[in-house]
Amino acid sequence: MTHSPVRFGVLGTGRITRRLIADLQSTPGASVSAIASRSGDRAKWSADSHGIAAAVEGYAELLARDDVDAVYIALPPSLHHEWTLAACQAGKHVLCEKPVALSAAQVSEMIAAANSADVRFLDATAWLHHExxxxxxxxxxxxxxxxxxxxxxxxxxxxxxxxxxxxxxxxxxxxxxxxxxxxxxxxxxxxxxxxxxxxxxxxxxxxxxxxxxxxxxxxxxxxxxxxxxxxxxxxxxxxxxxxxxxxxxxxxxxxxxxxxxxxxxxxxxxxxxxxxxxxxxxxxxxxxxxxxxxxxxxxxxxxxxxxxxxxxxxxxxxxxxxxGGVPVHRCLQERVMIGTLVRWIREGAPSGQPAPxxxxxxxxxxxxxxxxxxxxxxxxxxxxxxx
Known part of the structure; x- marks a missing residue:
């Protein structure tokens, strides 16, 4: 069965986004359709730098787009809780940078929001996905x-x-x-x-x-x-x-x-x-x-x-x-992590088994x-x- 790519929108344009945007664009089954910043100029510069089609001013505006299925939240940790809850409310799946939030109470609310909205939530702790x-x-x-x-x-x-x-x-x-x-x-x-x-x-x-x-x-x-x-x-x-x-x-x-x-x-x-x-x-x-x-x-x-x-x-x-190129590594843990989230989005939980x-x-x-x-x-x- 052929699936359309899971289209990611990126919240944030800081340095931490650079590596993972490339991984999102290189993982089978994933693509990046939009990137958002508080500044329209900053969003456009980042979109042009990474070959992303849409530059968006404002995070809420990105969540409202119909060409975004999931978001990668690369904002400071103090904003993870707020924008994860907003993404879940908008029906978007979430890949959230670490640390997930500022407290366990916030993390618990983020997980509950994802489960309530029936969207997938994953923290971007890539080593957990290495072979x-x-x-x-x-x-x-x-x-x-x-x-x-x-x-x-x-x-x-x-x-x-x-x-x-x-x-x-x-x-x-x-x-x-x-x-x-x-x-x-x-x-x-x-x-x-x-x-x-x-x-x-x-x-x-x-x-x-x-x-x-x-x-x-x-x-x-x-x-x-x-x-x-x-x-x-x-x-x-x-x-x-x-x-x-x-x-x-x-x-x-x-x-x-x-x-x-x-x-x-x-x-x-x-x-x-x-x-x-x-x-x-x-x-x-x-x-x-x-x-x-x-x-x-x-x-x-x-x-x-x-x-x-x-x-x-x-x-x-x-x-x-x-x-002058980059050495080849056998297991690219970020891409495995993204692939795992894509699989969860497409397949959901196996019948009769706990959700992975x-x-x-x-x-x-x-x-x-x-x-x-x-x-x-x-x-x-x-x-x-x-x-």
Missing amino acids: RTDQFRQWLTTTGPQEDSAKAAAKKDDLFDDESESDDEAIPFRLGPLRHLSASVSFPNPFLDGDHRLHASLGGGALLDLGWYSAGLIRFASGVLPKEVYAQAVMRGEIVARVSATMIFYDELTATLSCGFDTSTRKWFEIAGTDASIVCDDFTRPWAEKPARSWVHEASGKVHSFVPPSEVNVPAEPNSAPE WNAFHEQALHTQTMLDALDESIRRKQPVSLG
Whole structure:
């Protein structure tokens, strides 16, 4: 069956839109029909720059268009709640940039509005859609008491090369019950003057921006909320520049979180069980010109290097485009994410099964709930219970 493309309208013309507009235009089943800004001149400049047919002055005017089926909301976080609710009321599906909103209460209202209007809602947390993340999901099924194991194809890598098995070998292992989770996301002095991330009133600061990734990873691995958090922050004027936090879960699981705008680039995690640990040094986005790698450290001391199935039989370095071009990556996580939303829009939920978007809604809501608790702990300078 042939489907017409899902036509996206873009709310916002900031720098964050550039990459995702290209991904929207390159994903099968999706197109970009309009872009809106508060300024007509700004909208026209962006439309011309990206080859978009319609430039629209005003976000409400874009939502009223009949050539827009879905919207990508790339506005400052302080505006996500308002314009998601408006989009749902207009019957438009929503892809919303992260952090989804300023509070868990807002996220809950956004999800409820989408469900009430029977439109699809997805937060633009692209790493959750990477092929490698599917491996992590599989490995996380081996944390129970049963003698279960996961297998994945190993691939030699320069790091730990002396301990890697031969290419294509499937290595069984199990994590065992989870004991500790750690996630760190940071990069130094990244912003130009006027960037919304430098203004607390717009949802700026490292906790909401980068904490969305590190808290999201901890929730992804644990599958639940912690029972208590304790966070401390380094401030830069009105915004949080760096956060360090600890978390305590039920069943003796603990976690540590770090994020910051004043620290060298980090995007790594460790998921530690009783029998093995998963380590990844670029979970938010694979390093340029590197495979989407990860490692498993077994309790015995063995270390295995893994890549997703599609990368097993390709060179360690991605093939390069023509001179001056962009290296080719096997899994383009933003396009997979967009394709997932397009599929939900076209197909809806499978008959007799839970809607596939429910798990992503819960992930987003729990991530924001954790960030709310961390923010409260920073302000109160004491541990905060989540019940």
